Amino acid sequence: MQKRIFKIECNDLVARDTFRLVLRTDGPVAIRSGQFVDIAIPGYYLRRPISVSDSLPDGVVLYYKVVGEGTRALAAMPPGSVLELLCSSAYDREAFPPDPLRRFAPNPPADTGLAGLGSGFHPEKCREAALLLGGGLGAAPLYLLARELLALGRQVTAVLGFNRADEICLEQELRALGVPVHIATLDGSVGTKGFVTDAVAAVKPAFDRFYTCGPLPMMKAVCAALDAPGEVSLEERMGCGAGFCYGCTVQTASGPRRVCADGPVFDKEEVLW
Amino acid sequence: MVAKDLSVSLCGLPLKNPVVPASGTFGFGLELADTMDLNVLGGISLKGTTREARFGNPTPRIAECTAGMINSVGLQNPGIEALVTDKAPALRRIYDGVIIANISGYSVEEYAFNCARADACPAIDLLEVNVSCPNVHGGGMAFGTDPQSAAAVTQAVRAVTRKPVFIKLSPNVTDIVSIARACEDAGADGITLINTLLGMRIDIRKRKPIIANKMGGFSGPAVFPLALRMVYQVAHACAIPVMGCGGVARAEDVIEMMMAGATAVQVGAENLRNPLACPEIVQALPALMDQLGINSLQEIIGIVQ
Numbered sequence: 001m002q003k004r005i006f007k008i009e010c011n012d013l014v015a016r017d018t019f020r021l022v023l024r025t026d027g028p029v030a031i032r033s034g035q036f037v038d039i040a041i042p043g044y045y046l047r048r049p050i051s052v053s054d055s056l057p058d059g060v061v062l063y064y065k066v067v068g069e070g071t072r073a074l075a076a077m078p079p080g081s082v083l084e085l086l087c088s089s090a091y092d093r094e095a096f097p098p099d100p101l102r103r104f105a106p107n108p109p110a111d112t113g114l115a116g117l118g119s120g121f122h123p124e125k126c127r128e129a130a131l132l133l134g135g136g137l138g139a140a141p142l143y144l145l146a147r148e149l150l151a152l153g154r155q156v157t158a159v160l161g162f163n164r165a166d167e168i169c170l171e172q173e174l175r176a177l178g179v180p181v182h183i184a185t186l187d188g189s190v191g192t193k194g195f196v197t198d199a200v201a202a203v204k205p206a207f208d209r210f211y212t213c214g215p216l217p218m219m220k221a222v223c224a225a226l227d228a229p230g231e232v233s234l235e236e237r238m239g240c241g242a243g244f245c246y247g248c249t250v251q252t253a254s255g256p257r258r259v260c261a262d263g264p265v266f267d268k269e270e271v272l273w
Numbered sequence: 274m275v276a277k278d279l280s281v282s283l284c285g286l287p288l289k290n291p292v293v294p295a296s297g298t299f300g301f302g303l304e305l306a307d308t309m310d311l312n313v314l315g316g317i318s319l320k321g322t323t324r325e326a327r328f329g330n331p332t333p334r335i336a337e338c339t340a341g342m343i344n345s346v347g348l349q350n351p352g353i354e355a356l357v358t359d360k361a362p363a364l365r366r367i368y369d370g371v372i373i374a375n376i377s378g379y380s381v382e383e384y385a386f387n388c389a390r391a392d393a394c395p396a397i398d399l400l401e402v403n404v405s406c407p408n409v410h411g412g413g414m415a416f417g418t419d420p421q422s423a424a425a426v427t428q429a430v431r432a433v434t435r436k437p438v439f440i441k442l443s444p445n446v447t448d449i450v451s452i453a454r455a456c457e458d459a460g461a462d463g464i465t466l467i468n469t470l471l472g473m474r475i476d477i478r479k480r481k482p483i484i485a486n487k488m489g490g491f492s493g494p495a496v497f498p499l500a501l502r503m504v505y506q507v508a509h510a511c512a513i514p515v516m517g518c519g520g521v522a523r524a525e526d527v528i529e530m531m532m533a534g535a536t537a538v539q540v541g542a543e544n545l546r547n548p549l550a551c552p553e554i555v556q557a558l559p560a561l562m563d564q565l566g567i568n569s570l571q572e573i574i575g576i577v578q
Contacts, residue, residue, distance in 0.1 A: 237333040238543040244300035247335040
């Protein structure tokens with residue numbers, strides 16, 4: 001892990017209580033979809049883990065919702081302000097295998113770029129066509145995933161669920177990538193009335209693998225409804241965000257797992273709903 | 274600047290400096306081996322261990338507070354056998370400082386069993402017996418809030434190990450000195466204090482506790498004055514050394530704890546907001562010592578009467 005200073009390029013309200021934050025740093029960034037960064041907000045004790053929506057050559061795009069004092073303080077920070085992010089060193093274990101006997105872990109080569117925390121999605125496991133299912137701000141990490149899938153030549157369809165029309169975000173950004181986007185709203189104001197599972201039933205997209213991020217009940221319904229391999233991004237209150245405080249452990253089919261370090265992305269079979 | 278001597282001696286064990294990550298805030302050390310040179314740390318107190326593996330408490334286990342946090346991890350750990358056969362030996366291979374096993378239990382017999390297993394593990398240098406975990410029922414803190422039961426645990430573990438035994442005490446008591454003295458009389462080599470304070474937060478939107486287990490251990494800079502007061506009281510009432518713990522976040526706090534009587538100083542919650550807190554504190558100490566006219570940390574231990 002490492003701490004890195006980022007500068008706020010923009011911090012804009014893009015939907016109801018929802019902000020889009022673009023941060024730049026000195027040096028290359030190479031974050032995979034499903035990973036997160038842990039932001040220190042001045043005046044607040046613990047960092048805020050926020051999943052990465054896009055990885056820029058020297059920065060990140062994040063979406064966050066104002067739900068409490070910490071995120072309200074973050075929303076008030078103007079462009080030019082600096083934030084300290086906990087990230088992972090882009091430590092490529094295949095290129096630089098760890099030596100268990102070494103006395104000191106050197107910093108990885110600078111040109112590998114800064115990585116995010118946690119495990120990412122596995123776009124390479126999709127054979128031909130992927131279905132991305134987002135609930136609310138769960139849409140955010142699916143944007144980077146869509147970019148990765150398209151770069152691998154896979155077809156991508158997105159189904160995004162929101163409570164109401166003014167909460168919709170990332171629809172246009174995904175469409176700009178050429179991804180067909182289907183919307184479900186609980187109040188029926190846009191797209192299919194109901195849940196993402198209702199929209200999937202209506203649209204009947206072809207896919208061999210699905211990826212989902214959103215509220216737990218929504219992901220549970222998605223995993224129950226879809227008969228295909230799938231990956232789930234879990235959310236939990238975190239302490240350290242980096243795997244050593246065991247504050248975010250959940251029980252899974254393969255035993256206790258830390259959401260921050262072993263996840264946040266898990267195979268759907270792992271999750272004990 | 275004159276070369277500064279950061280070393281301290283804890284029951285005959287040399288520590289290159291007094292900075293020790295506190296149990297539960299640093300995993301088994303291995304989790305941070307890629308992040309820092311562990312060998313800059315005077316010692317490492319490992320995650321609290323019970324006889325059997327434990328999942329711990331349900332989530333949420335973490336709640337933020339002003340100048341601190343509440344945790345209710347509930348002693349998630351892989352069990353004593355994993356500690357002595359896997360975790361501690363693996364850390365020994367990459368770390369040359371003092372390795373502290375933090376031992377928990379649900380009965381006097383379990384404490385003794387776990388300490389006997391840790392005693393037989395050459396990778397472990399010192400035993401820290403946790404009679405103060407606020408997050409488990411029927412164990413932990415129940416043994417550390419009364420002088421007789423704290424002494425009973427101390428006596429039982431003393432009988433099964435020749436390694437230095439520190440008893441980690443709870444601040445959730447009315448008379449910390451009587452409990453520390455009972456441990457000393459029962460054969461403890463040292464006292465670690467304080468563990469966390471029992472605390473609680475409520476999510477006012479959901480109208481329910483943030484922590485799934487309702488309450489948890491409160492720690493962070495907010496508790497530092499209370500921890501310092503207890504370190505001062507115990508260090509001046511007992512002849513055995515004290516490891517000071519509670520709200521330590523900066524090199525200044527380390528010096529203050531030592532002046533109050535701590536021989537070594539543990540850093541806890543701060544690791545969770547800054548995983549590099551311990552190496553940063555170690556790095557900051559020489560310049561601070563220079564400002565304060567301190568050449569050797571040994572000379573300031575308990576200097577405040």
